[in-house]
Amino acid sequence: MMTIGGAASLVGISVRTLHHWDAIGLVVPSGRTTAGYRVYSDADVARIHRVLVYRELGIALSGIAAVLDDPTADPQEHLRRQRAELTEQIDRLQGMLKAVDRMLDAGGKGIRLTPEQQSEIFGASWRTEWVDEAEQRWSGTPQWSQYAERAAARTPDDWRDLTTEVESFNTDLAAAFRAGTTPGSLDANTLAERHRATIAEHFDCTHAMQVCMARNFTPEYYDHLAPGLTIWLRAAINANAATHGLDPETARWE
Incomplete structure (x- = not known):
């Protein structure tokens, strides 16, 4: 058995969080010492880990309790579902990382063309400083980020x-x-x-x-x-x- 402080340290959360989860019935310690202190079994700690995984997936605590306390639930199926959702999150984050890399590769401005290429493609009236002016005005907006990402890939x-x-x-x-x-x-x-x-x-x-x-x-x-x-x-x-x-x-x- 493990004290609340030991359990909190083991899983990397605060004692206050475990007190809250106990109060709402999400993770209730299996026993208490003769002095009345909460103590957690290995099964309790395993439940805490499962709660943390579901919470990272964005599931509300009430939803987590419903999943964990469903007697008809298949633990393996829940794990497979968790894995699929985590894989989707990883893919999305990797896509974002690649987008950032493309923007960095483009020097933040997006257009990966020499001044000569810009003049040849956009015409003699094109001014390279227009990109700098646009960046000063729109940098930091979602639209500029999209522009820079797409331009860098062209x-x-x-x-x-x-x-x-x-x-x-x-x-x-x-x-x-x-x-x-x-x-x-x-x-x-x-x-x-x-x-x-x-x-x-x-x-x-x-x-x-x-x-x-x-x-x-x-x-x-x-x-x-x-x-x-x-x-x-x-x-x-x-x-x-x-x-x-x-x-x-x-x-x-x-």
């Missing part, structure tokens, strides 16, 4: 493909505007979704985020393709968002 050919997609979208966008396409029409909504898809290549973009971005559009964004196109695209984005149940006037970055 090859020069991947960037060329993305640039080609954007150029194709811009061509179709300007053509629709010149043809008098009405914001809110099926064709305009399709273009609004294509615009959102180009953003989603870099980070997950909701309709609300797209609307918030469109609020900050200035003429140099799209008016070089056709005068007035920037305002038209903003209207198309807002109309498309409305069809998805979003009020463009109250949309927030979420």
Whole structure:
């Protein structure tokens, strides 16, 4: 038999925790000394270990008690289930670790292209300092983390493909505007979704985020393709968002 202090030290938890588990009936020590002190048997300690495993899996204490006290429960099946969930957690953490490694490999900025490659792929008007400015503004946000991770994994050919997609979208966008396409029409909504898809290549973009971005559009964004196109695209984005149940006037970055 083991005192409460000895049991707590053995499993790496506090005496206070064991007192709490005793009070709620989760782990009740099997015996007491003649002086009335709690003492734990080997079976009690084994139960503590099982509680700790379930707790690490995120199961509430009430749920753990239900599992451990179920007379029809198969201990081996519970262990297999625990192992499967732990394996899933390990896989998820390994994926996160690889993502962090890719971001570190990219120097935090994501684009693994030389200045010459950036100019060749993105065009003569591209400025490498734009990445630094974006990092200063958005660093630390979930969207920047996604951008940096995805950018770090891309090859020069991947960037060329993305640039080609954007150029194709811009061509179709300007053509629709010149043809008098009405914001809110099926064709305009399709273009609004294509615009959102180009953003989603870099980070997950909701309709609300797209609307918030469109609020900050200035003429140099799209008016070089056709005068007035920037305002038209903003209207198309807002109309498309409305069809998805979003009020463009109250949309927030979420």
